[in-house]
Amino acid sequence: MKNLDSLLAFDADHLWHPYAALRNTPARFLAKAAHGTTIETADGLNLIDAVSSWWCVAHGHNAPEITEAIRKQSEKMCHVMFGGFTHEPAIELGERLVKFLPKGLNKIFYADSGSISVECAAKMAVQYQFAKGHPEKCKLVALKGGYHGDTAGAMALSDPDGMHTLFRGIMPQHYFAERPNCRADGEWDDRDFESMERVVEEHEKEIAAIICEPVFQGGNGMWLYNAGYLKRLRKLCDEKGILLIFDEIAAGFYRTGPRWGMEHASLGDHGEYVLPDIMTIGKALTGGHMTMAACVASEMVADVITNSKISAFMHGPTYMANPLACAAAIASLDLFENRDYASRVAAIESRLRANLEPLRNLENAADVRVLGAIGCLELKAIPTSDDILRVIKETGVWLRPFCNYVYTMPPLITTDAEVDRICEAIKMIGQCEPGPVSDDEFHE
Structure with a gap:
């Protein structure tokens, strides 16, 4: 390895880091290796990764089952465009996800990252309403205090007074309801839904969908709210012909307890819970070993789009269904299912x-x-x-x-x-x- 000081000096002079100034904020540590729960630094520290490297390393770093799956796949094919081609890792992952995801959510669009999956969800909701004959329904409702990503469309759905205020000029304008105040560990109060009802009542004819992070608002405040809110959202969306989107990127894969954050909104004694029309998944999907996410729709949403005049869903990332990422996700699902x-x-x-x-x-x-x-x-x-x-x-x-x-x-x-x-x-x-x-x- 090159001299540690010279490496950090180059980093400080040339490499931007997330939410940080160039030069004024050099990296505090140089990661040398990572295994299990520990990150090893070049200066001899072994640090417990208490944030799962931004919430994605669910099975620990360098899980041997996942790294081996990536290695085997790399010997066959690292990437091929998904336009005009398909491949076994994408198909196998789809088969596995259909069984792993909530029942009825089984139409899968692979994406590069969580932010892109949110962009896809928003576009899918608007295209659905267009196909239904409602082109005027091109706005979404989101929650204050929410966070959905750093790309322009995802920023536009995140807290309007949060970290992205600098970029308001380039963002599409959506509508926002007040953050739910009823705590996850408290009692539900129906008055907590009044703000959302007012927003929908005022803008009903423009709204394609409502999006939220179920029970756990992450990157804008680490807020945990009552699942009763999700029940009210589902009822309101059904009444108004509005789609419901759950962003499960942070809450999913057992992070809040059950497999999905939405499962906190139980509908009875038979394991049923509130379901969205579209959901986004990412982060722990590959166990944090490769970047990958997905936007998943119900059959109803997919059928409406597919049977319309513009039947193609208008999105297509370069690295969509990357075989290495698919292989990592399959191995990750094995661990989620077997542990x-x-x-x-x-x-x-x-x-x-x-x-x-x-x-x-x-x-x-x-x-x-x-x-x-x-x-x-x-x-x-x-x-x-x-x-x-x-x-x-x-x-x-x-x-x-x-x-x-x-x-x-x-x-x-x-x-x-x-x-x-x-x-x-x-x-x-x-x-x-x-x-x-x-x-x-x-x-x-």
């Missing part, structure tokens, strides 16, 4: 609650929220970057707070002892003195 992640996540949740609930008593604590393998300490004010870096090095736990949120979404294989270490690191950050917010990678 009892529901029980493991329940154990992680119990451990997070036991460790984080007492942190409500910290002087700088504003709130504590836990659901499934998600834990968040909301602070009144964030400590300095130097203090956060110190805690990371002292505890051997990689955390990446944003705004006032110190959170963890660890790999689903994380042990009880590792969860305890993660919570101790969160506690230490919560005990630090608040400082001025600097423009660096710890404050997205």
Whole structure:
């Protein structure tokens, strides 16, 4: 390996990092290797990845089953265009997803990333309404506090007062209802739905679909809300001829407890729950080993589009159904199906609650929220970057707070002892003195 200092110097001078300034915010660590729950750095640290490398490394880093699947596929074919061709990995993954996804959601459009799958979902909803003879229905309703991605269409559906306000001029304009206030661990109050009802009543003739992250709003506030909201959404959409889109990119694959976030909205004793017309999946789909996502539609949505004058769905990414990514996703699904992640996540949740609930008593604590393998300490004010870096090095736990949120979404294989270490690191950050917010990678 080249000299560590020279590598980091080049990085700082030439490479932009996510939500960070060039030059002023050099990378804090150079990752050398990653296995299981641990990232090894070039300067000798072994850091527990408490955020699953942005929530995707569900089975841990370099899961041998997934890396072997990628290796085998690379010997046959790394990529071929999906226009005019198909291939076995894409077909096998489709067969597996049809069985793994909620019943009735079985028309699959492969996408490059979560953001692109959201773009596809929005376009699919608009094309559906066009096919139904309602070209005027080309707007969506989203929730304040939501996050759906960084591409223009996905930004336009994220919190209008969130991190993307700089780009309002290039975004299409949609409608927003107030964030649900009823907590996931609280009682449902029907008044919590009044804002959505008002928005739909006022703009009903323009609305193609409503989109939300079921029970877990991630990248704009780590908010966990009551599943009663999803039940009301389904009823309203049915009454108004509006499609319902669930963005399960962060909430899916057991992150909130059950396989899908929507399963919290139970409809009875027979395992039934609220279903959307379109859903998006990504992140953990490949276990974080390759970039891949999907937009999945119901048969009703697919049939309306397919039987219309413009029968082709008008989207087509270059790397759609990339064979390497499909192979990784198939191996990832094997792990999701063969491991009892529901029980493991329940154990992680119990451990997070036991460790984080007492942190409500910290002087700088504003709130504590836990659901499934998600834990968040909301602070009144964030400590300095130097203090956060110190805690990371002292505890051997990689955390990446944003705004006032110190959170963890660890790999689903994380042990009880590792969860305890993660919570101790969160506690230490919560005990630090608040400082001025600097423009660096710890404050997205």
